Amino acid sequence: MIAKLKGILDSAGEDWLIIDVGGVGYIAHGSSRTLGSMPRAGEAVGIHIETVVREDAITLYAFADIEERDLFRLLTSVQGVGAKVALAILSALSPTDLQNAIAAQDKTAVSRAKGVGPKVATRIVTELKDKVTGLIFKPKGVQVSQAAASDQNMGGNAALADAVSALVNLGYKPVDAHGAVARAMNDLGEDASVDALVPAALKELSIL
Structure with a gap:
């Protein structure tokens, strides 16, 4: 399993990036928050990776920090929430805002994400209420960019x-x-x- 990649940013799109690691290009999908924190193409980059293995594909998902990766894992543990929906939620809400929304049972905030209806939002805040507690008091990691830091x-x-x-x-x-x-x-x-x-x-x- 791939858990982390360090290399050179080859290119990036709306929901993906390619990292060149020793001449091998790895494509990974990510939230707008993670992709927005990436440097320019040709510069060094390091990201956390979640590897999802299915019968027909092995897909990599990129995260700027461990907190976002952990929330991705929690979100995809909810029935009806796939990787695409989880990334949409992480694009709409910062990790702190998402944790607060779940703790406050604010399904309206969660449903603002693209592709998340009221039923799915309700399921997310209900099933994850007890599980986000373990993430609340984790120390914040080093921000990947000055812009990201200003958002906190x-x-x-x-x-x-x-x-x-x-x-x-x-x-x-x-x-x-x-x-x-x-x-x-x-x-x-x-x-x-x-x-x-x-x-x-x-x-x-x-x-x-």
């Missing part, structure tokens, strides 16, 4: 994590705490402070 709201992420931690310390389950804080942040905005998020999340939990 680090203040909001820190406040969310601190608010979730506070609720867990009060005895709430991590998945319930994260869902409540995510819903509170949707209402209050990404710039909400921990002091504002905690009471709002507690209110969310009280009406569940």
